[in-house]
Amino acid sequence: MWPPPTTTRFTVTYHVRADAASIEQRAQGIAVEQSVEMPLAAIDDPWVLSDIVGAVEGIEDLGDGRFSVGIGLALDTVGRDAGQLLNMAFGNTSLHDDVTLADIDLPPDLLGVFGGPNQGIEALRHGLHARNRALTGSALKPQGLPPAKLGQLAEQFARGGLDFVKDDHGLADQDYSRYADRVRACAEGIRRGTRATGHPTRYVPSLSGNLDQMRAQAVLAREEGLDCLLLAPMICGFATFQTLRREFPGMAFMAHPSLGGATRIAPDLLIGKLFRVMGGDAVIFPNFGGRFGYSPETCRRLADNARGVVHGIRPALPVPAGGMTLDRTREILDFYGPDTMLLIGGNLLMARENIAREAERFARAVGDWSLG
Amino acid sequence: MWPPPTTTRFTVTYHVRADAASIEQRAQGIAVEQSVEMPLAAIDDPWVLSDIVGAVEGIEDLGDGRFSVGIGLALDTVGRDAGQLLNMAFGNTSLHDDVTLADIDLPPDLLGVFGGPNQGIEALRHGLHARNRALTGSALKPQGLPPAKLGQLAEQFARGGLDFVKDDHGLADQDYSRYADRVRACAEGIRRGTRATGHPTRYVPSLSGNLDQMRAQAVLAREEGLDCLLLAPMICGFATFQTLRREFPGMAFMAHPSLGGATRIAPDLLIGKLFRVMGGDAVIFPNFGGRFGYSPETCRRLADNARGVVHGIRPALPVPAGGMTLDRTREILDFYGPDTMLLIGGNLLMARENIAREAERFARAVGDWSLG
Numbered sequence: 001m002w003p004p005p006t007t008t009r010f011t012v013t014y015h016v017r018a019d020a021a022s023i024e025q026r027a028q029g030i031a032v033e034q035s036v037e038m039p040l041a042a043i044d045d046p047w048v049l050s051d052i053v054g055a056v057e058g059i060e061d062l063g064d065g066r067f068s069v070g071i072g073l074a075l076d077t078v079g080r081d082a083g084q085l086l087n088m089a090f091g092n093t094s095l096h097d098d099v100t101l102a103d104i105d106l107p108p109d110l111l112g113v114f115g116g117p118n119q120g121i122e123a124l125r126h127g128l129h130a131r132n133r134a135l136t137g138s139a140l141k142p143q144g145l146p147p148a149k150l151g152q153l154a155e156q157f158a159r160g161g162l163d164f165v166k167d168d169h170g171l172a173d174q175d176y177s178r179y180a181d182r183v184r185a186c187a188e189g190i191r192r193g194t195r196a197t198g199h200p201t202r203y204v205p206s207l208s209g210n211l212d213q214m215r216a217q218a219v220l221a222r223e224e225g226l227d228c229l230l231l232a233p234m235i236c237g238f239a240t241f242q243t244l245r246r247e248f249p250g251m252a253f254m255a256h257p258s259l260g261g262a263t264r265i266a267p268d269l270l271i272g273k274l275f276r277v278m279g280g281d282a283v284i285f286p287n288f289g290g291r292f293g294y295s296p297e298t299c300r301r302l303a304d305n306a307r308g309v310v311h312g313i314r315p316a317l318p319v320p321a322g323g324m325t326l327d328r329t330r331e332i333l334d335f336y337g338p339d340t341m342l343l344i345g346g347n348l349l350m351a352r353e354n355i356a357r358e359a360e361r362f363a364r365a366v367g368d369w370s371l372g
Numbered sequence: 373m374w375p376p377p378t379t380t381r382f383t384v385t386y387h388v389r390a391d392a393a394s395i396e397q398r399a400q401g402i403a404v405e406q407s408v409e410m411p412l413a414a415i416d417d418p419w420v421l422s423d424i425v426g427a428v429e430g431i432e433d434l435g436d437g438r439f440s441v442g443i444g445l446a447l448d449t450v451g452r453d454a455g456q457l458l459n460m461a462f463g464n465t466s467l468h469d470d471v472t473l474a475d476i477d478l479p480p481d482l483l484g485v486f487g488g489p490n491q492g493i494e495a496l497r498h499g500l501h502a503r504n505r506a507l508t509g510s511a512l513k514p515q516g517l518p519p520a521k522l523g524q525l526a527e528q529f530a531r532g533g534l535d536f537v538k539d540d541h542g543l544a545d546q547d548y549s550r551y552a553d554r555v556r557a558c559a560e561g562i563r564r565g566t567r568a569t570g571h572p573t574r575y576v577p578s579l580s581g582n583l584d585q586m587r588a589q590a591v592l593a594r595e596e597g598l599d600c601l602l603l604a605p606m607i608c609g610f611a612t613f614q615t616l617r618r619e620f621p622g623m624a625f626m627a628h629p630s631l632g633g634a635t636r637i638a639p640d641l642l643i644g645k646l647f648r649v650m651g652g653d654a655v656i657f658p659n660f661g662g663r664f665g666y667s668p669e670t671c672r673r674l675a676d677n678a679r680g681v682v683h684g685i686r687p688a689l690p691v692p693a694g695g696m697t698l699d700r701t702r703e704i705l706d707f708y709g710p711d712t713m714l715l716i717g718g719n720l721l722m723a724r725e726n727i728a729r730e731a732e733r734f735a736r737a738v739g740d741w742s743l744g
Binding site: 238294 | 376401405407408409410411413414415416417419420423424425446448449451453455456458459460462463464466467513514515516517521540541542544545546547548580581582583584585604607608609610611612614615629630631632658663666694717718719721722724
C-alpha cells in the first residue's frame with residue numbers, strides 16, 4: 001500500500017524577478033512552497049522526498065531582470081480537483097509579488113479529467129450555420145433595466161442577425177430583475193427576433209450565486225430551450241465551473257474574465273488555456289486597443305491557447321471584447337481570423353432606436369470580411 | 373412596479389495610478405465600468421441613471437502618483453450574493469493594472485446578509501478555556517504522508533497542548549490520502565493527545581472540491597465531533613464559503629489566503645475584512661518578516677480589520693503565519709496582542725521525534741507571554 005506508485009509530474013512555469021546570484025535558491029523555494037511547504041530536512045518519508053517535493057526542472061534568464069523557472073509538481077497532489085490545480089500551482093506563491101504564474105503544461109491525464117469545452121468551435125459554428133465566417137455577439141445592458149426592456153433589447157439584437165446575445169456579466173438575480181423573469185423575457189425576445197430573420201441567434205444568460213443556484217439557473221435555461229451559458233470562473237471558482245460543465249453536457253459555456261485580471265497569472269494562461277481546459281467553449285477577454293491594457297502579443301498568445309490544437313480537448317472560441325467598435329471590425333478580424341467571435345456591447349447600444357439596424361450592419365461587416 | 377424604490381449606495385475605494393489631469397475622467401470611467409458598463413448617452417431609463425450608475429463620491433491625491441477614488445455603487449446590484457459583491461466591486465476593473473481595490477465600506481444591510489464569523493474570538497476562546505492568552509496553532513505536513521502518519525503527527529501536536537492543529541492547505545482528497553481516511557485518523561490522533569493533556573485541542577480539516585464535496589466533508593468532520601473547518605475562499609469562491617457558513621452554524625471557519633495574493637486587492641481588505649464578513653472565524657495571513665513580503669503596516673491594518681468592532685458581526689481571530697519561528701513568539705505577540713493565533717508549521721516539524729515537546733515549548737511560550 002505504501003509507498004504509492006510513482007507519480008507523474010507536470011511542469012509549472014513561473015517568471016521571477018530576481019538576480020542571478022539568488023535565482024537558484026528562489027526556484028528551490030518555490031518548488032518547496034508549492035508542494036510540501038516545510039523544511040526538507042524535517043521530512044522522513046522517502047516517497048514524499050522523491051515523488052511529492054517539487055523539482056526545479058530549469059531556469060532561464062529572460063534578460064529583463066526576470067527568470068523563467070520550470071518546476072515539476074506531482075500530478076497526484078492535484079488529483080481530479082479543479083480548485084486544487086490552482087491551489088498547487090499558485091496558492092501560496094501568489095502571495096509573493098515578484099512572481100508571476102506564466103504557464104502550466106497540463107499532461108493528457110489532467111486534460112482528460114477536466115475535459116475542456118463541451119462543444120468547441122465546430123459545434124458552435126454548426127448550430128449557427130456559420131461555416132467559415134467569424135461570429136458576432138453583443139451584450140444586454142445596462143444593469144438595472146426591468147426584464148421586459150431587456151427582452152425587447154434582445155429582440156433587437158436578434159433582428160439584427162447577431163449570433164450570440166449574452167447577458168452583461170453584472171446581471172445576476174437582483175430583486176429589480178430576477179434571473180427567471182429576465183431569462184424568460186430575453187429568451188422570448190430572441191425567439192421573436194429569430195422568427196423574423198430565420199437565423200438561430202443564441203441567447204446566453206449569466207449564472208451567479210452558489211452551485212445550487214447556478215444549477216437551478218442552468219435548468220431553467222435548458223427549459224427555455226437555450227444551449228449556451230455565461231459564467232465567471234474566478235468568481236464562482238474552478239470546481240463550480242467544472243461541475244456545471246459535467247452536469248450540463250448539452251450546454252456551451254462562455255467564460256467571462258471578471259476578477260481574472262486581479263492576478264499575477266498570465267492572461268494567456270488563465271483565460272486562454274485554463275478557462276478552456278475547465279470547459280469554456282468561448283472565452284471573453286479584453287482586446288488590445290479598447291478600454292483595457294492587454295498588448296496585441298498577449299491577445300495573440302491568448303487566442304492561440306484558446307483554439308490551438310490540443311489532443312483530447314476541443315478548441316475554444318476567442319472573444320475579444322471591451323470597448324470594441326464597429327469600425328474596427330476589419331482590423332480585428334485581420335488580426336484574429338475567422339475562428340473568432342467579435343463582441344460589441346455599448347457601441348451598438350449607442351444606436352438607441354436603431355439597434356436592430358446597427359446590429360445588422362455589424363453582422364454584415366463580419367460576413368463581408370469573412371467572404372472577402 | 374417600476375421604478376423600484378431608491379437603492380442605498382455603498383462606497384468602494386480604489387487606488388488609481390494617474391496624473392492630476394486625467395484622474396476625474398478615470399474615476400468616472402471606473403464608476404461606469406463597475407455599474408452599467410456602457411456609454412451613459414445610450415441609457416434612457418431615469419432610475420438606472422439616477423440609482424444604478426456608479427457615482428464618484430470623492431478623489432484624494434495620495435501624493436505618490438496615485439489617487440484614492442471613492443465610488444458609490446448601488447447596493448441592489450449586489451443583492452444577497454457574495455460572489456456578486458466581488459463582481460460589482462472589482463470584476464472588470466481588476467483587468468486594469470493601474471488600479472487597486474483598496475476598501476469596501478459595507479453597509480449594515482450587507483453585513484446582515486453575509487453575517488460574518490459563526491463563532492468569533494470569544495467563542496473560540498471559551499471552547500479552549502483560554503480566557504486571556506494568545507492562541508496557538510500548527511499544521512499537518514508534508515503533503516504526501518499517509519493518513520496514519522498524519523494522525524500520529526496530530527497526536528504529537530495535541531500532546532504538546534496546542535490549541536489548533538490544521539491540515540496543510542495542500543491536503544485535499546488525494547488518492548494517496550483520502551479526506552475521509554485522513555480526517556478520521558487525525559481526529560483520532562487528536563483525541564489520543566487530548567486524553568493525555570486534558571486540553572481540548574481542535575483539529576481543523578481542510579475542505580476542497582465543489583460545494584457538494586465540501587458539504588460532505590463538513591458532515592464527516594461533524595460526525596467526528598469536530599467544530600472547526602479550513603477553506604480557501606479565493607479557490608472555492610465567496611458564494612461557496614457563504615453557503616457552508618450558513619449550513620454549518622456550529623462550525624468555526626478558518627480562512628486560508630491561497631491564491632489571495634494574486635490580486636490587486638489590498639490584503640487588509642481581502643483577508644482582514646472580506647474573509648471575516650464572509651464567515652471567517654480565524655483568518656490566516658503571511659506575517660511580516662517571514663517567507664512573504666507583507667509590511668508590518670499591512671499586517672496591522674489586516675489584524676485591525678479582522679477583530680475591530682463592527683456592529684452586527686463577530687470579530688475574527690488574526691492568524692499571522694508563513695515561516696514563523698518559536699523564537700519570534702514574544703516579538704509577534706508584542707505586535708498583535710493576545711487576540712491572536714500564532715501559527716507555526718514547518719519550524720515545529722524540524723524537531724522531528726521531539727515534536728510534542730517542541731509544541732509544548734511553543735504553547736508555554738505563548739502562555740508565559742500572555743500572563744507576563
